[in-house]
Amino acid sequence: MAQVTLRKVVKAYEGGVQAVKGIDLDIADHEFVVLVGPSGCGKSTTLRMIAGLEEISDGEISIGGRLVNDVPPRDRDIAMVFQNYALYPHMTVFDNMAFGLMLRKFPKEEIKRRVENAARILDITPLLQRKPKALSGGQRQRVAMGRAIVRDPKVFLFDEPLSNLDAKLRVQMRTEIKKVHQTVRTTTIYVTHDQVEAMTLADRVVVMHGGVIEQVGPPQELYHNPKTRFVAGFIGSPAMNFIPARLENGAGALRVHLPGDIVLPVPAERTARYSALAGKEILFGIRPEHLTEAKNLERPNVAQMLATPEVTEPMGMETLVHFKMAGAEICGRVDPTAPAAPGQPLPMAVDLNHMHVLEPQSGRVL
Amino acid sequence: MSTTTAGGFVPAEMKHGSLRRERRWAMIGAYVALAVFVVFFMTPPFHMLVTSLKGSAEIADLSGNPWLVSAPTLQNYWELLTQGNYLLHFRNSIIVTTCTVLISMVVSTLAAFALARMKFWGSATLATGVFLTYLVPETLLFIPMFQIVGSLGLYNNMWAMVLIFPTLTVPFCTWIMIGYFASIPKELDEAALIDGAGHLQMLWKIFIPVALPGILAAMIFAFTVSWAAFIYPIAFLVSSDQMVLTVGIVSDLIRADTFQWGKIMAGALMAALPPLLVYAFLMDYYIAGLTAGATKG
Numbered sequence A: 001m002a003q004v005t006l007r008k009v010v011k012a013y014e015g016g017v018q019a020v021k022g023i024d025l026d027i028a029d030h031e032f033v034v035l036v037g038p039s040g041c042g043k044s045t046t047l048r049m050i051a052g053l054e055e056i057s058d059g060e061i062s063i064g065g066r067l068v069n070d071v072p073p074r075d076r077d078i079a080m081v082f083q084n085y086a087l088y089p090h091m092t093v094f095d096n097m098a099f100g101l102m103l104r105k106f107p108k109e110e111i112k113r114r115v116e117n118a119a120r121i122l123d124i125t126p127l128l129q130r131k132p133k134a135l136s137g138g139q140r141q142r143v144a145m146g147r148a149i150v151r152d153p154k155v156f157l158f159d160e161p162l163s164n165l166d167a168k169l170r171v172q173m174r175t176e177i178k179k180v181h182q183t184v185r186t187t188t189i190y191v192t193h194d195q196v197e198a199m200t201l202a203d204r205v206v207v208m209h210g211g212v213i214e215q216v217g218p219p220q221e222l223y224h225n226p227k228t229r230f231v232a233g234f235i236g237s238p239a240m241n242f243i244p245a246r247l248e249n250g251a252g253a254l255r256v257h258l259p260g261d262i263v264l265p266v267p268a269e270r271t272a273r274y275s276a277l278a279g280k281e282i283l284f285g286i287r288p289e290h291l292t293e294a295k296n297l298e299r300p301n302v303a304q305m306l307a308t309p310e311v312t313e314p315m316g317m318e319t320l321v322h323f324k325m326a327g328a329e330i331c332g333r334v335d336p337t338a339p340a341a342p343g344q345p346l347p348m349a350v351d352l353n354h355m356h357v358l359e360p361q362s363g364r365v366l
Numbered sequence B: 001m002s003t004t005t006a007g008g009f010v011p012a013e014m015k016h017g018s019l020r021r022e023r024r025w026a027m028i029g030a031y032v033a034l035a036v037f038v039v040f041f042m043t044p045p046f047h048m049l050v051t052s053l054k055g056s057a058e059i060a061d062l063s064g065n066p067w068l069v070s071a072p073t074l075q076n077y078w079e080l081l082t083q084g085n086y087l088l089h090f091r092n093s094i095i096v097t098t099c100t101v102l103i104s105m106v107v108s109t110l111a112a113f114a115l116a117r118m119k120f121w122g123s124a125t126l127a128t129g130v131f132l133t134y135l136v137p138e139t140l141l142f143i144p145m146f147q148i149v150g151s152l153g154l155y156n157n158m159w160a161m162v163l164i165f166p167t168l169t170v171p172f173c174t175w176i177m178i179g180y181f182a183s184i185p186k187e188l189d190e191a192a193l194i195d196g197a198g199h200l201q202m203l204w205k206i207f208i209p210v211a212l213p214g215i216l217a218a219m220i221f222a223f224t225v226s227w228a229a230f231i232y233p234i235a236f237l238v239s240s241d242q243m244v245l246t247v248g249i250v251s252d253l254i255r256a257d258t259f260q261w262g263k264i265m266a267g268a269l270m271a272a273l274p275p276l277l278v279y280a281f282l283m284d285y286y287i288a289g290l291t292a293g294a295t296k297g
Helices: A043-051 A093-103 A108-122 A137-150 A167-184 A195-201 A219-224 A229-234 A268-277 B012-052 B056-060 B075-082 B086-117 B123-134 B138-151 B159-182 B186-195 B199-210 B212-228 B231-236 B245-252 B261-271 B273-290
Strands: A004-012 A018-027 A032-036 A058-063 A078-081 A155-159 A187-192 A204-209 A212-217 A241-250 A253-258 A262-265 A281-286 A291-293 A302-307 A311-314 A319-325 A328-334 A346-351 A356-358
Touching: A004 A043, A018 A043, A018 A058, A018 A212, A032 A043, A032 A195, A043 A058, A043 A078, A043 A155, A043 A187, A043 A204, A078 A137, A078 B186, A093 A108, A093 A137, A093 B186, A108 A137, A108 A167, A137 A167, A167 A195, A187 A195, A195 A219, A204 A219, A204 A229, A212 A219, A212 A229, A229 A241, A229 A281, A229 A356, A241 A268, A241 A328, A253 A268, A253 A281, A262 A302, A268 A356, A302 A319, A328 A346, B012 B261, B056 B261, B075 B086, B075 B261, B086 B123, B086 B159, B086 B199, B086 B212, B086 B245, B086 B261, B123 B159, B138 B159, B138 B231, B159 B212, B159 B231, B186 B199, B199 B212, B212 B273, B231 B245, B245 B261, B261 B273
Parallel strands: A032 A187, A032 A204, A078 A155, A155 A187, A291 A328
Antiparallel strands: A004 A018, A004 A058, A204 A212, A241 A253, A241 A281, A253 A262, A281 A356, A291 A346, A302 A346, A311 A319, A319 A328
16 A cells, blocks of 8 residues: 655647646545546546556656656556446456456465455455356446455556446445445545545545646535635535625625625624725625525524525425526525525525635635 | 328237238348349359269250259269369368468457557558558559569469468458457556556457457458469469469369369369358358447447
């Protein structure tokens, strides 16, 4: 097991397109790190460079303290699980899992012991003599994970392993992956475009965008203290609302002036943090769960405003209400019993304890 | 249709019946067409068989029905197998074809793997170039080939065929296999790379087993081309002991204007047996190989 270090890693393709633009990342031993971001953000390229499947244009990658820039994939002591499983179709499940060990000339008994052990962890012992085509998607993904586990590598690499599974199976396999990591404790780097997967699995999440790392941190920190507009908008579902507003200074207190003459007082403890932007245009950020129906106004720093929903989406445990404010689409979460109906004005409570103020130009969150 | 009832509702059994009727007509049409094809293509072999079972006198007798045998005899077969060089030609054909198939498969599998997977500068152009060489006809090539074979001292030597036939088979076999290898997902070789396989191990343990239908298709092609080749053998082989079947039959059994029709037909029929057996056993693979990648497997 080992730590993984990336220093100023660049991937440039012919024609000068840079997929990865000089990223730095330190992954600790035993850690489960998820690289997340939209398509084309460079997350898969980064993973493939760690695996050795893509050459590094510049920078350094070390695994377990050893520089691996010029080390071929087979000598990096890594195992990888692919999106489409990449099982060898002509081999049985046992042979698929044993292949890497056979190439490395492990003794037969050792191979058998390891494969059977991995099969037990993944609950696929009855499938060992089947061919991949006789397996369901979930079973194939388990075999692919088994192939990684038997190798007992320094690092596990997962490249969107759940994307080909249906929604229910994906949730189930997510738990499975977490369990496996808790059992084997191997350093894991996991790539996904699904922020829910990232949040639920990771010790630390790395949000990538346009070939650079936007923010690295534990899931809760990314959720509550995003540093950039991209992270604020990417993490969380439904996404954070951004409303163009103005930060006003009045009578020793700051106020957020929203379109439609809605004025919200900034909590006193945040005044110092935001005072630099006083009198300027800002983006007011608020998550849907902090924009609820007005029922507990007695709490401090909760302001009220009137909204007219255009669309309501009952989800069962809550109802999403969508309305417009100065051209921006706003989403709030209300109790399913709240009288939310399209076209009917609904008093909403804004929990300013969880407000965010962003610089419109830089997208930086204060 | 008049069976449609008011409201556009069609009773299930009626709909079913009309479907079945349509299907029946389609089947009848297919069988008629197939029967025509079978008759058309089986007539020459049948004529060969009939002729091979006749004695010379009966063949020369123009008054009889050419499609019937009045006095069937295995004399032609017996003489071919016991006298003359027919068995020697058969043996030569087997040696030449076996070697050609082996050489073609080794060269084209390696070439296809390199061109399909080991992306290097100019590999795409080279792949197209390989196929283009297949388009140059033998009739154009046999004179330069003659010079090459002559300068190697292999004129009138059946081993020259082992050298030359792969020029006919390798380009097309490579092309078939490039297509087949390209249809194997890239992740499979990446998984093998990470599992610790080198390029040759990857080829041997992953690509060849997975692409076996395509490889067998290429193998059948190489076999057919080599077994049936005529222009090169007739241009380069002159003495009977070096000849392969295709030229051996027409050289030894036609003397000036004397055609030993019975033996020619018997010889050709027996020569057709090995391809027949190969096709019979490998046909399913052949079809699977030719249609590879046509649909999502």
